[in-house]
Amino acid sequence: MNIALLGYGRMGKTIEDIAEKRGHKIVLKVSDDIENHDLSESNIDVAIDFSIPNAAFKNITTCFKNNIPVVSGTTGWLDDYEKARKICKDENSAFIYASNFSLGVNVFFELNQKLAGMMQGLEDYSVEIEEIHHIQKLDSPSGTAITLAQQILQENSKLKGWQLEDADEDEIPIHAKREENVPGTHTVTYDSSIDKIEITHTAKSRQGFALGAVVAAEYLKGKSGIFTMKDVLSDLFQN
Numbered sequence: 001m002n003i004a005l006l007g008y009g010r011m012g013k014t015i016e017d018i019a020e021k022r023g024h025k026i027v028l029k030v031s032d033d034i035e036n037h038d039l040s041e042s043n044i045d046v047a048i049d050f051s052i053p054n055a056a057f058k059n060i061t062t063c064f065k066n067n068i069p070v071v072s073g074t075t076g077w078l079d080d081y082e083k084a085r086k087i088c089k090d091e092n093s094a095f096i097y098a099s100n101f102s103l104g105v106n107v108f109f110e111l112n113q114k115l116a117g118m119m120q121g122l123e124d125y126s127v128e129i130e131e132i133h134h135i136q137k138l139d140s141p142s143g144t145a146i147t148l149a150q151q152i153l154q155e156n157s158k159l160k161g162w163q164l165e166d167a168d169e170d171e172i173p174i175h176a177k178r179e180e181n182v183p184g185t186h187t188v189t190y191d192s193s194i195d196k197i198e199i200t201h202t203a204k205s206r207q208g209f210a211l212g213a214v215v216a217a218e219y220l221k222g223k224s225g226i227f228t229m230k231d232v233l234s235d236l237f238q239n
């Protein structure tokens, strides 16, 4: 498969390594304005976007307009997500976005949803989310923390939203910490005066995120439509 990398930083380089080991070819690397590149030249099967919040929407939609399916893991641009979905549909293109492509985190998401459902009637417990990332991270809170919060909100109608740090009673507080060399750690805590329940996912490197993105690209090749990691994982476990 011919892959274009939109963003060639920490994730772009890890994806290159894993994609090549799985027999794919990196035919284009983009680290600047996508308009500076001729997308028709390289016979691209799928583009994988791990760039920066300000560039993701333009990168993704330019690919759709050039009939190139996109896997995107860039966080911090989701105000434009619905617009991107519409352009994908209008262009009959293909798209997978995930705030976190790691297989372990996607299992963690399932666990979070299930736990939130079980806890929603237990009013003595308050819930909060903590995320810890490396100091270079541009966005805050992490996309993964937002997904975790959205899942809890789906299960608990008494909670009205999430808030970075100072949350009201009916909001989920998200604490975002930045520390040297942390690839990504997420904890959901339910606390009461009697006890505490915590679930944590700790990434030990970027390998899991990158492998998930390449597997998603393999899934997307030749398809049209909008998919999620749930689709990718159910396909993976069926085969």
Ligand SMILES: NC(=O)C1=CN([C@@H]2O[C@H](COP(=O)(O)OP(=O)(O)OC[C@H]3O[C@@H](n4cnc5c(N)ncnc54)[C@H](OP(=O)(O)O)[C@@H]3O)[C@@H](O)[C@H]2O)C=CC1
Pocket (backbone or CB within 6 Å): 006, 007, 008, 009, 010, 011, 012, 030, 031, 032, 033, 034, 050, 051, 052, 053, 055, 059, 072, 073, 074, 075, 076, 098, 099, 100, 101, 102, 139, 209
């Ligand atoms: N969904 C997931 O599983 C994961 C998501 N992420 C997300 O992926 C994104 C990238 O993370 P990471 O690799 O650590 O970040 P980096 O900062 O290491 O990489 C981003 C790269 O994008 C480049 N860039 C700048 N402008 C553009 C542009 N217009 N088009 C394409 N590329 C551009 C930067 O180049 P330069 O340095 O020259 O400016 C840089 O090399 C972040 O949003 C992060 O949150 C990260 C890990 C997992």
Ligand SMILES: O=C(O)C1=N[C@H](C(=O)O)C[C@H](O)C1
Pocket (backbone or CB within 6 Å): 075, 099, 100, 133, 137, 138, 141, 142, 143, 144, 145, 183, 184, 185, 209
């Ligand atoms: O920027 C990162 O590094 C990461 N970003 C993603 C996020 O914002 O959730 C996923 C992962 O935690 C690493």
